[in-house]
Amino acid sequence: MRTLFFLLRKEFLQILRNKLMIRMIIALPVVQLIILPNAANYEMKNINMSIVDHDHSEYSRQLINKFTSSGYFQLTDVSETYKDALVVVEEDKADLIVEIPQGFERDLIRDNKSKIMIVANAINGQASGLSVSYANSIIQDFNSEVRVEWIKPPRVNPQPIIEITTRNWFNPKMNYKYFMVPGVLVLLVTLVGFLLTAINIVKEKEDGTIEQLNVSPIKKYQFILGKLIPFWIIGNIVLSIGFGISYIVYGIVPVGNPLLIYLFAAIYLIALLGFGLLVSTFAETQQQAMFISYFFMTVFILLSGLFAPIENMPGWARILAYMNPVSYFIDVMRMIVLKGSGFTDILPNLGIISLFAIGFNTLAIFNYKKTV
Amino acid sequence: MQNEIVIKTDKLTKKFGDFIAANEITFEVFKGEIFGFLGANGAGKTTAMKMLIGISKPSSGNANIAGFDVYKNTEDIKRSIGYMSQKFSLYEDLTVKENLMLFGGIYGLSDEVIETKTNELLEKLGLQNDANKLVGSLPLGWKQKLAFSTAIFHAPKIVFLDEPTGGVDPITRRQFWDMIYEAAHNGITVFVTTHYMDEAEYCDRVSIMVDGVINALDSPAGLKKQFNANSMDDVFLMLARQAKRGD
Amino acid sequence: MKQLLTFIKKEFYHILRDRRSMLVLLGLPIVQLLIFGFAITTETRNCNIAILDNSKDEATQNIISRIESSTYFDIERTLSSNDQIENAFKTGRIKLAIVFQSNFQNDLLHTNKTQMQIITDASDPNQANTLANYVSAIVKDYQQELNQNKELPYTINTEIRMLYNPQLKGEYSSVPGVMGMILLLISAMMTSISIVKEKEIGTMEVLLVSPMKPSIVIISKVIPYFIVSLINVITILLISNFVFGIPIQGSFILLSLITVIYIICSLALGILISTVTSSQQAAMIISLMGLMLPVVMLSGYAFPIANMPLILQIISNVIPAKWYIIMVKDVMIKGIGLFEIWQELLIIIGMTSFFLVLSIKRFKVRLQ
Numbered sequence: 001m002r003t004l005f006f007l008l009r010k011e012f013l014q015i016l017r018n019k020l021m022i023r024m025i026i027a028l029p030v031v032q033l034i035i036l037p038n039a040a041n042y043e044m045k046n047i048n049m050s051i052v053d054h055d056h057s058e059y060s061r062q063l064i065n066k067f068t069s070s071g072y073f074q075l076t077d078v079s080e081t082y083k084d085a086l087v088v089v090e091e092d093k094a095d096l097i098v099e100i101p102q103g104f105e106r107d108l109i110r111d112n113k114s115k116i117m118i119v120a121n122a123i124n125g126q127a128s129g130l131s132v133s134y135a136n137s138i139i140q141d142f143n144s145e146v147r148v149e150w151i152k153p154p155r156v157n158p159q160p161i162i163e164i165t166t167r168n169w170f171n172p173k174m175n176y177k178y179f180m181v182p183g184v185l186v187l188l189v190t191l192v193g194f195l196l197t198a199i200n201i202v203k204e205k206e207d208g209t210i211e212q213l214n215v216s217p218i219k220k221y222q223f224i225l226g227k228l229i230p231f232w233i234i235g236n237i238v239l240s241i242g243f244g245i246s247y248i249v250y251g252i253v254p255v256g257n258p259l260l261i262y263l264f265a266a267i268y269l270i271a272l273l274g275f276g277l278l279v280s281t282f283a284e285t286q287q288q289a290m291f292i293s294y295f296f297m298t299v300f301i302l303l304s305g306l307f308a309p310i311e312n313m314p315g316w317a318r319i320l321a322y323m324n325p326v327s328y329f330i331d332v333m334r335m336i337v338l339k340g341s342g343f344t345d346i347l348p349n350l351g352i353i354s355l356f357a358i359g360f361n362t363l364a365i366f367n368y369k370k371t372v
Numbered sequence: 373m374q375n376e377i378v379i380k381t382d383k384l385t386k387k388f389g390d391f392i393a394a395n396e397i398t399f400e401v402f403k404g405e406i407f408g409f410l411g412a413n414g415a416g417k418t419t420a421m422k423m424l425i426g427i428s429k430p431s432s433g434n435a436n437i438a439g440f441d442v443y444k445n446t447e448d449i450k451r452s453i454g455y456m457s458q459k460f461s462l463y464e465d466l467t468v469k470e471n472l473m474l475f476g477g478i479y480g481l482s483d484e485v486i487e488t489k490t491n492e493l494l495e496k497l498g499l500q501n502d503a504n505k506l507v508g509s510l511p512l513g514w515k516q517k518l519a520f521s522t523a524i525f526h527a528p529k530i531v532f533l534d535e536p537t538g539g540v541d542p543i544t545r546r547q548f549w550d551m552i553y554e555a556a557h558n559g560i561t562v563f564v565t566t567h568y569m570d571e572a573e574y575c576d577r578v579s580i581m582v583d584g585v586i587n588a589l590d591s592p593a594g595l596k597k598q599f600n601a602n603s604m605d606d607v608f609l610m611l612a613r614q615a616k617r618g619d
Numbered sequence: 620m621k622q623l624l625t626f627i628k629k630e631f632y633h634i635l636r637d638r639r640s641m642l643v644l645l646g647l648p649i650v651q652l653l654i655f656g657f658a659i660t661t662e663t664r665n666c667n668i669a670i671l672d673n674s675k676d677e678a679t680q681n682i683i684s685r686i687e688s689s690t691y692f693d694i695e696r697t698l699s700s701n702d703q704i705e706n707a708f709k710t711g712r713i714k715l716a717i718v719f720q721s722n723f724q725n726d727l728l729h730t731n732k733t734q735m736q737i738i739t740d741a742s743d744p745n746q747a748n749t750l751a752n753y754v755s756a757i758v759k760d761y762q763q764e765l766n767q768n769k770e771l772p773y774t775i776n777t778e779i780r781m782l783y784n785p786q787l788k789g790e791y792s793s794v795p796g797v798m799g800m801i802l803l804l805i806s807a808m809m810t811s812i813s814i815v816k817e818k819e820i821g822t823m824e825v826l827l828v829s830p831m832k833p834s835i836v837i838i839s840k841v842i843p844y845f846i847v848s849l850i851n852v853i854t855i856l857l858i859s860n861f862v863f864g865i866p867i868q869g870s871f872i873l874l875s876l877i878t879v880i881y882i883i884c885s886l887a888l889g890i891l892i893s894t895v896t897s898s899q900q901a902a903m904i905i906s907l908m909g910l911m912l913p914v915v916m917l918s919g920y921a922f923p924i925a926n927m928p929l930i931l932q933i934i935s936n937v938i939p940a941k942w943y944i945i946m947v948k949d950v951m952i953k954g955i956g957l958f959e960i961w962q963e964l965l966i967i968i969g970m971t972s973f974f975l976v977l978s979i980k981r982f983k984v985r986l987q
Contacts, residue, residue: 006477014465024904039916041926042745090955092945112772119780123952125787127923132779143775150773160731160765162758166751169708171741179743208459214427215455216478217447283639287812290903291643299650307921308659309746311666317658331711338742341709
């Protein structure tokens with residue numbers, strides 16, 4: 001036990017002297033938390049649009065007005081013909097074209113129907129889908145207004161109507177940042193627990209100091225604990241800094257019990273550190289350690305539900321997502337921070353992450369004994 | 373010099389698949405001896421040494437280090453020996469004092485003993501003013517001496533040195549060997565591998581490995597007589613020329 | 620020239636012998652493409668929802684069975700009281716709950732109006748919106764049927780056309796993004812680490828002292844990664860063509876040209892980084908924090924730049940990947956030519972020159 005104490009002191013001395021790492025430990029949460037939730041915004045606004053108005057009528061003007069005052073769209077171009085508008089899209093000056101045909105107003109009033117064409121730059125499928133849906137709802141709104149103008153109230157419902165009210169729980173303002181911030185917190189803890197650990201252990205391999213320790217009476221478990229404990233502590237520190245920033249910058253306070261988060265994080269970190277240790281047994285140089293870690297991290301993060309819901313993934317991807325420890329933490333983090341879930345609610349996730357922790361560490365220790 | 377045997381190997385062998393890196397190595401080392409373990413690159417020196425210091429399991433054969441069996445008691449072996457690797461292996465980002473404290477603690481010395489011995493050592497090496505300097509900032513010669521002192525800090529029975537004098541100027545090398553003499557005089561057996569044939573002359577006995585086998589083992593004087601050579605250099609060349617393995 | 624070739628060969632040996640890094644370098648783009656292409660979609664399916672049916676009549680059953688048969692939803696549980704709703708959400712099992720009022724069908728038949736409620740888990744606002752919209756659409760369909768498809772008067776019909784990517788495949792925006800990111804990663808990060816590693820080990824000095832001009836040394840370090848980058852680009856294009864079915868609409872030559880220029884830009888950036896750091900760890904951390912993260916976040920690789928707050932949009936202009944991704948989308952997917960993209964091209968060329976000049980200056984300073 002005394003040996004462990006000496007090892008821990010060494011680790012902390014080394015870490016504290018490593019100015020670069022200290023700066024990174026502090027800067028990373030700050031940068032990521034400030035930039036990422038602001039960048040990862042799937043709400044569309046300021047969509048550049050071009051209008052081709054062949055009608056120049058009262059109605060067409062009203063419709064155009066509705067578009068520009070909606071907040072979603074920015075009128076960047078008015079073209080005479082569709083062809084002109086296409087060029088504008090090609091030049092990236094507009095992503096949406098709304099073409100109003102000649103006789104729009106007349107046809108609507110006289111023939112009871114009229115047509116509008118919406119053309120979207122669909123390279124980004126999701127964004128264009130949303131743009132079109134916004135445009136459509138603006139047109140539908142306008143349509144309803146026209147109808148009301150012409151059909152006299154009061155209306156006893158001539159047709160059956162199912163009235164749907166929508167309530168949005170846990171994030172009533174539909175603020176996308178509330179969705180991203182918990183995810184970014186998980187990302188931070190993952191980076192520290194995984195990437196830093198692997199690189200640190202391999203550095204000792206590269207420097208040759210690991211051999212010196214191997215020849216000494218240090219038991220393997222003491223060495224491993226000596227490596228894992230400091231980063232476990234750092235992981236928790238980073239998490240706390242993250243919470244602080246979330247509060248200061250976004251005003252996000254967990255609805256549920258933060259201690260639950262720390263409980264989960266504690267076990268999660270053990271799992272990740274074990275994985276980092278496992279990676280370090282496969283790498284001979286720091287460069288390799290970084291690459292292998294980066295590779296797994298990318299896969300883990302992409303398949304974790306941080307950017308896109310796991311439910312949407314096809315079967316094989318979902319299986320991978322369920323084998324991914326990060327998914328469980330993101331789930332728990334969102335549950336506790338946004339919904340106020342309790343201990344029993346997160347129990348299944350807690351159980352699974354414990355299995356991960358035991359599994360990874362067992363594998364890691366086994367492999368470590370063999371190769372190092 | 374007493375005749376207590378501190379290292380005894382009996383047909384110690386290490387195989388990697390079909391490749392026999394060390395083939396039935398058999399020899400003895402006496403307490404307080406300075407034993408030179410020579411051989412060309414690829415001859416199997418490092419492999420053999422790794423078995424002796426307990427980090428590589430032999431494929432067959434037996435060995436007894438400081439009275440402990442190399443299969444059953446590796447932990448005891450590790451407690452009784454010291455080691456200095458080729459890379460000197462001190463922590464460059466820890467200070468002189470911190471390195472000594474670390475290794476002292478790892479080998480189970482109490483805080484008071486560590487304190488006392490550290491002060492003694494710093495005085496002896498003349499490093500009192502550098503006690504709180506990072507090891508990385510020391511010149512190579514000082515690092516080397518410090519590494520050796522750290523290796524024997526806990527007064528082990530045997531100290532293993534792997535090419536300890538690489539890249540150092542001749543004066544520092546001489547001073548280093550003075551330290552080795554002193555350690556041997558104090559009863560610590562020194563097991564050293566080296567490329568420098570003039571250093572072979574400083575040893576009490578020398579063994580030369582060729583292609584995984586010990587081809588010669590005797591005092592430097594005895595070897596020179598046996599091979600009718602004027603220097604250890606010549607002895608080595610004669611033996612090494614027969615080698616099939618190597619760079 | 621011969622000296623250059625010798626050095627290039629040496630660098631290649633370094634790279635090829637490091638099998639693990641090689642595996643990652645060549646495998647990462649493939650894995651990313653596949654994940655982005657197939658796994659990360661916003662197409663909803665199999666979402667767990669819960670239903671609280673206070674009415675349990677023919678109408679509600681009808682609606683429920685329509686929802687059940689849709690691939691979007693999986694009815695995970697049926698609730699029996701309002702109190703259960705919150706718990707259902709908190710356990711994380713459901714994303715949406717539907718509540719039918721009591722006497723649903725009765726009211727509908729007698730007063731032509733009835734009510735239902737959709738409650739969403741708005742933790743993911745986009746998903747919530749999408750799901751709510753789907754449910755509404757299903758209900759509106761039912762409603763329309765009840766109306767015997769009577770057409771409403773004064774109807775504006777919209778005709779929708781999607782350009783370049785009619786099936787709204789995610790790969791169309793992810794392939795250019797992955798290209799921009801991977802090339803930057805390999806060229807900039809790998810180059811800087813490789814150069815710094817030699818500095819660290821000390822062999823750099825040996826090279827500099829040799830009769831080789833320093834520029835030759837650097838070029839020899841850079842060319843292997845250039846080639847690896849090219850291999851990656853070809854791999855990506857092959858996958859995008861044959862696996863995703865995205866053809867190259869525009870000129871292949873133009874695409875190659877802008878890719879080569881971008882790779883050179885990234886290599887120059889890598890060289891610049893190597894002149895600023897002295898340890899591998901530092902190079903890695905700077906590459907990670909100063910390069911990878913901003914690129915991933917702000918280049919358009921993962922999130923559309925147009926949605927970002929203004930200041931982030933401004934910062935994104937500094938990132939070479941952003942301009943490259945725009946050019947790739949223009950040439951590869953829109954099929955337009957040099958005439959339209961010359962501005963972006965000029966920007967990248969400008970950045971390349973800037974990086975190179977700065978690197979050369981720093982290099983010279985240190986040699987003195």
